[in-house]
Amino acid sequence: MINRELVVVGGGPAGMAAAISAYENGVRDILLLERDQYLGGILNQCIHTGFGLDYFDEVLTGPEYADRFIKKIRNIPEIEVSLRSFVVDLTEDKVLTYLKPGSVETIKAGALIMATGCRERTREMIHIPGTRPAGVFSAGLAQKFINIEGLLPGKKIVIVGSGDIGLIMARRFLLEGAEVEGIVEIKSESRGLIRNMVQCVEDFNIPVYFNHKISGIYGKDRVEKVDIVRVDKEFNKVAGTETRLDCDTVLISVGLIPENELIEMAGVEIDKKTNSPVSKEVNRTSIPGIFVCGNSFKVYDLVDTVSNESIKAGCMIAEYLGYKITCNEE
Amino acid sequence: MKKKLTCIECPAGCTLTAYIEDDKVVKLEGGKCPKGESYAISEVENPRRIFTSTVRAKGLSVKMIPVRTVAPIPKALIFQMMREIKKIVVTGPVEVGTVIIKDLLDTGTDLVSTRAVQ
Amino acid sequence: MRTEIKTYDVVIIGGGVIGTSIARELSRYKIDVALLEKEIELAFGVSKSNSGIIHPGTQNLPGSLKGRLCVQGNILTRRIAKELGVEFQEVGELIVAFNKEENSRLFELKKEAETMGVPGLRIVGGDWLRENEPNLNGEAIAALYAPTAGIISPYRLVYALAENAVKNGVEIHVLTAVEGIKFLKDDKYKFDVITSRGVFRARFIINAAGLYADKIASMAGVSDLKITPRKGEEFILDKKKENLTRHLLFPLPSKTSKGILVTRTSDGNPMIGPTVQDVEDKEDLLTSDEGYKKVVSAARRLVPSINKNDIITYFAGLRPVCGDDFIVRHENNVPGFVNVVGIQSPGLTAAPAIAGMVKKILENNGLDMKKKFFFKRYQGKVTHLFSKSLYKIKKLVKRDHAYGDILCRCEMVSVKEVKDAIKRGARTMDGIKFRTRAQGGRCHGGFCTTRIMKILAEETNVPITELTKRGAGSEIVKEERGND
Numbered sequence: 001m002i003n004r005e006l007v008v009v010g011g012g013p014a015g016m017a018a019a020i021s022a023y024e025n026g027v028r029d030i031l032l033l034e035r036d037q038y039l040g041g042i043l044n045q046c047i048h049t050g051f052g053l054d055y056f057d058e059v060l061t062g063p064e065y066a067d068r069f070i071k072k073i074r075n076i077p078e079i080e081v082s083l084r085s086f087v088v089d090l091t092e093d094k095v096l097t098y099l100k101p102g103s104v105e106t107i108k109a110g111a112l113i114m115a116t117g118c119r120e121r122t123r124e125m126i127h128i129p130g131t132r133p134a135g136v137f138s139a140g141l142a143q144k145f146i147n148i149e150g151l152l153p154g155k156k157i158v159i160v161g162s163g164d165i166g167l168i169m170a171r172r173f174l175l176e177g178a179e180v181e182g183i184v185e186i187k188s189e190s191r192g193l194i195r196n197m198v199q200c201v202e203d204f205n206i207p208v209y210f211n212h213k214i215s216g217i218y219g220k221d222r223v224e225k226v227d228i229v230r231v232d233k234e235f236n237k238v239a240g241t242e243t244r245l246d247c248d249t250v251l252i253s254v255g256l257i258p259e260n261e262l263i264e265m266a267g268v269e270i271d272k273k274t275n276s277p278v279s280k281e282v283n284r285t286s287i288p289g290i291f292v293c294g295n296s297f298k299v300y301d302l303v304d305t306v307s308n309e310s311i312k313a314g315c316m317i318a319e320y321l322g323y324k325i326t327c328n329e330e
Numbered sequence: 331m332k333k334k335l336t337c338i339e340c341p342a343g344c345t346l347t348a349y350i351e352d353d354k355v356v357k358l359e360g361g362k363c364p365k366g367e368s369y370a371i372s373e374v375e376n377p378r379r380i381f382t383s384t385v386r387a388k389g390l391s392v393k394m395i396p397v398r399t400v401a402p403i404p405k406a407l408i409f410q411m412m413r414e415i416k417k418i419v420v421t422g423p424v425e426v427g428t429v430i431i432k433d434l435l436d437t438g439t440d441l442v443s444t445r446a447v448q
Numbered sequence: 449m450r451t452e453i454k455t456y457d458v459v460i461i462g463g464g465v466i467g468t469s470i471a472r473e474l475s476r477y478k479i480d481v482a483l484l485e486k487e488i489e490l491a492f493g494v495s496k497s498n499s500g501i502i503h504p505g506t507q508n509l510p511g512s513l514k515g516r517l518c519v520q521g522n523i524l525t526r527r528i529a530k531e532l533g534v535e536f537q538e539v540g541e542l543i544v545a546f547n548k549e550e551n552s553r554l555f556e557l558k559k560e561a562e563t564m565g566v567p568g569l570r571i572v573g574g575d576w577l578r579e580n581e582p583n584l585n586g587e588a589i590a591a592l593y594a595p596t597a598g599i600i601s602p603y604r605l606v607y608a609l610a611e612n613a614v615k616n617g618v619e620i621h622v623l624t625a626v627e628g629i630k631f632l633k634d635d636k637y638k639f640d641v642i643t644s645r646g647v648f649r650a651r652f653i654i655n656a657a658g659l660y661a662d663k664i665a666s667m668a669g670v671s672d673l674k675i676t677p678r679k680g681e682e683f684i685l686d687k688k689k690e691n692l693t694r695h696l697l698f699p700l701p702s703k704t705s706k707g708i709l710v711t712r713t714s715d716g717n718p719m720i721g722p723t724v725q726d727v728e729d730k731e732d733l734l735t736s737d738e739g740y741k742k743v744v745s746a747a748r749r750l751v752p753s754i755n756k757n758d759i760i761t762y763f764a765g766l767r768p769v770c771g772d773d774f775i776v777r778h779e780n781n782v783p784g785f786v787n788v789v790g791i792q793s794p795g796l797t798a799a800p801a802i803a804g805m806v807k808k809i810l811e812n813n814g815l816d817m818k819k820k821f822f823f824k825r826y827q828g829k830v831t832h833l834f835s836k837s838l839y840k841i842k843k844l845v846k847r848d849h850a851y852g853d854i855l856c857r858c859e860m861v862s863v864k865e866v867k868d869a870i871k872r873g874a875r876t877m878d879g880i881k882f883r884t885r886a887q888g889g890r891c892h893g894g895f896c897t898t899r900i901m902k903i904l905a906e907e908t909n910v911p912i913t914e915l916t917k918r919g920a921g922s923e924i925v926k927e928e929r930g931n932d
Contacts, residue, residue: 044396044445047382047384047397047398048382049380049382049398050341053340059380061396061398061444062396063396063426063445064398064445067444067446146384147384147396148393148394149394150386150393175383175408175409175412193341194336194343195338195340195343197336198336198338198343199338199379203379301341
């Protein structure tokens with residue numbers, strides 16, 4: 001077993017910022033594990049602008065924002081980056097095992113930062129009845145199809161939920177030549193940022209069905225149509241208000257959940273409702289020396305905030321490892 | 331004429347009211363910062379957006395290269411932009427900021443790569 | 449006169465667990481067998497929504513074919529699972545009573561089951577239940593314990609049976625829909641089976657066509673069978689809740705069903721359901737809000753701690769009901785035509801016993817069944833990382849680097865496993881899911897879908913835009929940018 005002073009799990013914005021910050025606060029032996037073949041995480045598929053205004057005071061796209069951190073990491077030899085590295089086991093003693101093509105490594109970490117991001121809530125979690133045809137995607141998967149793989153997953157789209165990714169994808173689909181039949185939002189207002197409602201939805205006159213929910217997905221092999229229905233204040237269906245929308249694709253954009261299965265395995269206390277670690281202070285968990293930052297700590301609206309909080313995490317971990325730091329000052 | 335506008339410059343999403351005569355803004359209310367005010371004027375007189383999309387790569391480590399216009403371009407040109415960039419195939423490595431199309435559709439702004447791709 | 453039409457001793461119609469069990473059984477003998485399946489992959493009909501329970505035989509009427517074949521099948525399945533490297537877990541079941549009246553029903557059930565030869569039955573009391581099934585509703589006063597109940601993956605069993613049958617000489621033709629049956633005036637070959645992929649000439653036809661067995665039967669002139677699809681909605685819980693129950697939990701059965709159960713898949717996900725609803729349409733796989741509410745509340749009566757937030761997926765399946773009992777018979781009016789129809793629950797359990805019965809029927813009707821000298825009885829296990837210890841995983845990764853290349857994070861599935869699944873016949877995204885579990889976890893493929901598609905496209909040499917979820921019409925994406 002190899003000893004490492006600090007292991008950072010996740011090479012997205014949170015993990016990169018935390019690793020850099022730990023280095024800047026004195027830590028000199030850092031291993032950064034990333035399961036994908038690139039650093040940058042989900043920012044790579046967020047090709048739209050809207051990043052960096054707070055942190056860099058510039059309007060950047062996701063890949064540009066990631067690139068600034070990637071360049072910085074490359075210039076710090078003390079941060080060893082291991083790509084295509086997938087952690088399969090973690091214990092409360094901070095012993096972790098990861099697989100990469102051709103090898104399995106077990107490491108005892110002095111301290112750990114988990115920056116494993118989040119996953120999307122699914123159709124199954126909100127229980128939409130109906131059939132189970134092809135053509136039901138999470139908004140993030142659709143984004144990956146179009147922006148990373150150059151594949152158009154549908155031509156006639158209905159979006160469930162008005163989260164930011166859903167709004168951004170409405171515009172993206174339109175630009176790629178698809179039709180967006182509507183956005184169905186159970187609440188009376190958008191869950192996404194106002195600017196996304198303006199530039200992604202209003203700019204293109206996409207219909208938004210507020211106070212509506214999707215009551216069924218239909219189609220034998222591929223999605224053919226959905227039923228939507230108005231809801232009252234308790235989100236119960238209002239009888240007689242059903243509308244049918246023809247479509248070949250349903251995008252689900254109903255929120256994100258922190259991914260914390262690894263630390264849960266290690267015995268960190270997790271809030272059953274939010275899937276965040278139970279904690280009084282940002283980035284800390286119930287196990288000393290295991291820190292969590294970014295969207296796996298809690299789902300943030302802006303990557304700029306993720307960077308700032310993850311820099312704090314790097315500082316907290318340096319302090320934990322015995323470096324003389326005061327992290328509480330802003 | 332009076333027009334309510336939601337600023338998209340930052341996540342705050344402020345509402346501004348523009349008073350318009352002959353397609354020109356004559357008075358603004360609700361502006362909280364210079365960025366917001368210039369957004370409102372531009373939104374009335376010549377609405378613009380930063381355009382982002384992807385172009386096809388061949389023989390590189392990824393299949394699609396994300397791109398953007400350096401500066402905002404007239405909103406009305408967006409679909410025409412899409413048609414232009416669908417024609418493009420990038421075959422050599424690019425850095426963030428590498429120009430993919432110079433002076434896109436005579437807008438005076440360049441289309442650049444937003445990701446370093448080998 | 450020679451024709452180009454290929455001839456077979458036996459043509460089996462239907463590639464579910466019944467068809468493939470029969471195929472594997474017949475592959476022991478020196479006869480030519482072909483199995484025809486209309487879908488793109490096997491097990492895509494009734495079998496794919498099977499709950500995977502290997503029943504002990506406790507809930508069938510004495511004297512029924514179901515009852516006899518279920519008890520036999522429970523024993524045979526263990527041996528077949530071992531031979532074919534499919535995991536079978538004997539977990540035992542509890543039929544739970546909540547009051548005195550139900551309690552006395554348990555004794556009746558026990559007696560009935562014992563006359564059919566179900567072994568090891570015991571009535572257990574409240575104390576035993578609290579100790580051995582701690583999450584069971586504390587109001588339960590007693591249960592009938594049947595230790596021989598088990599679980600298996602229905603589709604992995606089908607794939608293993610098919611693979612073994614092919615190794616022993618059976619031909620399997622997918623995407624081959626039967627369109628008609630022509631009677632020949634030949635003493636030996638009595639039928640031409642007309643399909644979407646040509647003609648298969650046969651001495652015997654075995655109709656194991658599941659929901660469509662009535663249609664196939666009527667093509668052969670047997671018109672007194674009618675399949676009524678009986679829908680069941682099932683709900684699967686997160687694997688985190690693997691230890692929710694130790695046994696399979698049943699309420700007392702009603703006349704038409706075993707009730708809403710709390711069971712577990714062979715992968716360790718608790719499963720609750722099914723509902724029971726007769727439907728008209730053989731493709732009606734709609735799930736409903738009503739079913740959801742009904743199942744959750746009934747399952748909570750057995751295990752109150754079940755939380756609806758733990759449900760990670762749900763689906764509906766159709767049971768091919770044809771009267772009260774199984775129909776396994778040679779049609780004397782249509783010599784050579786064997787019906788295996790109405791195989792609903794406990795069909796998965798009974799499948800190997802049904803296969804044995806079909807073999808005898810063929811023999812009794814003049815098919816010469818000589819055993820092959822070399823029958824490849826055993827088959828290696830399919831490797832799944834999720835079931836291996838870290839030590840074993842290390843060895844595997846060393847042996848083949850692609851085991852270290854994880855593509856499905858929720859269920860820990862490697863590139864190697866996906867490629868193996870494709871080698872063994874997976875052609876669709878669902879086929880890969882059923883075989884490997886990739887896309888079957890809590891993110892539902894949000895992260896791994898694109899990677900799997902690229903591998904599937906590459907390995908099968910199919911354009912990515914033509915890849916499907918489960919066959920033609922269910923294409924995943926519509927267009928590819930700049931693909932010229």
